[in-house]
Amino acid sequence: MKEIFARHNWTSSRKVALPLLGALALGAGSTMALAENGPAAIRAQPAAASGDVSALVSSVQPAVVSITVEQLANTSAFDPDDVSPFDFFFGGGGGPKRRSPSPHVGKIVGAGSGFVFDDKGHVVTNAHVVDDASLVKVKLSDERELKAKVLGRDERLDVAVLEIQGAKNVPHVSLGSSAGLKVGEPVVAIGNAFGLGGTVTSGIVSAKSRTIGAGPYDDFIQTDASINPGNSGGPLFDLKGQVVGMNTAINPSGQGIGFAIPSDAIREVLPQLLSSGHVSRGRLGAQIQSIDEPLAKALGLNDTRGALVGDLENGGPAARGGLHEGDVVVAIDGQPVVHAHDLPRMVGAHAPGSKIALEVKRGSSTVNVPVTLGELQDEKESKPARQAQPSSSSLGLRLGNANGAGALVEDVSGAGPAAGVLVPGDVITEVDHQPVKNAAEAKAKLQRATNDKPLLLRVEHEGLGRWVAIDRKAG
Structure with a gap:
């Protein structure tokens, strides 16, 4: 079995990196009011709020599912000696593969986690869990195993929505607010760790808004609740029994360091995934880079806040709006841009065709630049900007x-x-x-x-x- 675990080695960047020429956005569209009062809705027990984790688990675990995925593969080139133990535990395309008798076409079986979020049997998981799946099965807490259909995938945020086929009376949980989480707050992770199913671990929120180099929308919740291969797509609960994150990444060389996609980010993309199967994002058409102290001094800036425009797409939205190379974007629609990696998520709050107002430092002046966003195309990825690193003593x-x-x-x-x-x-x-x-x-x-x-x-x-x-x- 190939254990599927998202962004397996988080120190390695994904194909879509922060300073993309176009993809500076998160999901657009209205937020979704998720069902909380349906007949199968799960309500956290009062005891959970007072710290009774066992009561919390009893109330929410029925909505957590184990996911099995089959992928068709050409097995004629399969070589067991090429499989790395590191790949097995942390992904990367390797892992033991169970083949069919055919010398040419076989099956690769993977495992992941998910959770039901409405009374229609819709499941949220990581996009990579169901990547290239020929068959998806969902196992419920009552041991029912049902086929599921992939309704939509968003690779950039690593979120997918499944529909359980023939699902009836499936309990579900609701998405809470990740914005309200506090560092030090207790959390509980449930998932299909190592394919064992129904594994519960607990810990605290270690940090928020973590950027780990996984993609352009990094904004992870860090937790010390144990997260293992197979936990990908599983929920991270607060003690109210609400989902505040989706477990997604670990540091394979560390302990007690796991990362979850915030529930607020998931909520933003669900309406589009349910309605169209994909997420439409705005495109700024600017390559950006972060600002270190030498750059700030060279540019005459008082601090390192903002996103430096390194390059512009010829005739792109930002160029048409009047943005210049060397500009420093410090705010969008009045909201401060503190770090360069904040810009993708902030642009992503707007749909293609939306008009945004950029506050820009240009030399000693501050100017406002109106930009009408284009639409990001999935197949067009551009190269990330290299970050300047200070060095030492004649230019050489x-x-x-x-x-x-x-x-x-x-x-x-x-x-x-x-x-x-x-x-x-x-x-x-x-x-x-x-x-x-x-x-x-x-x-x-x-x-x-x-x-x-x-x-x-x-x-x-x-x-x-x-x-x-x-x-x-x-x-």
Whole structure:
């Protein structure tokens, strides 16, 4: 059995990374009022609120399901020696595979978790749990095993909705508010750990709004409640018996560190998944990057808050609205953008075609930029911006003329301050906001630049632009 567990090694980025050229959004559309009073609705027992976990478990566990998934696979190329124990426990496409007698086509069987959230038998789980599934079965707490249909998947948030076929009298739970969670608050995780089914663990909320590099919408609840392979898609409950998160990721090299998608984020996308099977998101058309202290100094900023615009899509929504490369987005519709990774979720609160107002720092001025969002296309993913990392002591660069305007970085000395910031193949197009035509001009501008603040460079690599700051006094 291949144990399915989401974002298995959270230190590894997914295909969709934060500074996407277009995909700066979360789910759009109205929120959904989930059923709480249907005939099969589960109500948390009063004792749970006073800390009686056993009463809580008795009240909510009937709505938690174990999911079995079958995938068709070409087994002729299967080699057991290629299976890594790490892959088995934490995913990554490996894991023991149980094959059919056919030498060409077999079945890969995986396990996950989920929970019923309404009286129609709809189940929420992780999108990766049902990825490429040829057959999905749901096992209820009363031992009934029923087929389920995948109604919709949202790979970016890693959420899927299933419909249990022929479901009658299936208990369900309600989504609570993850925004109201407090660090230190007790929580309970229930799921199909290691395919064993019905495993209950408890802990506290260790942190909120965690960014772990899993995708563009990272906003995880961190918990020390034990989460294991097979728990993917299972609910994280507060002591009121409401779902406040969906267990999704762990750190395979740590203990007591698990991550759950907040219930508020799940609630945002459910209406679209139920109605259309996919989530339509707005597209800003800007590649962004975070701001470190050297960049802030080089840009003349007082702090590192906001999202720096590294590049713009030609003719894209942001460019048409008047956003510039080098702008720092500090607010959207009056809501502060504290970190660069906040921007995708904030843009995602709006549907394609929506008009948003960006508050932008541009040099010493603050301007408002109105943008009409485009629509994000699933098949178009762009390359993430590389983050500038400060290095130490003469620039240590060998420059040549680029094809077109700019100075090509041919080599970077490991002892110079540009090490770790610039790489061979980078093209310097600006020095402290001054355009560079060739290598000679770049060298002259670099020599004339003062040392009172980090050197600000505009750099392009494989068609994508970014800003970097080099502190020549460091080291």
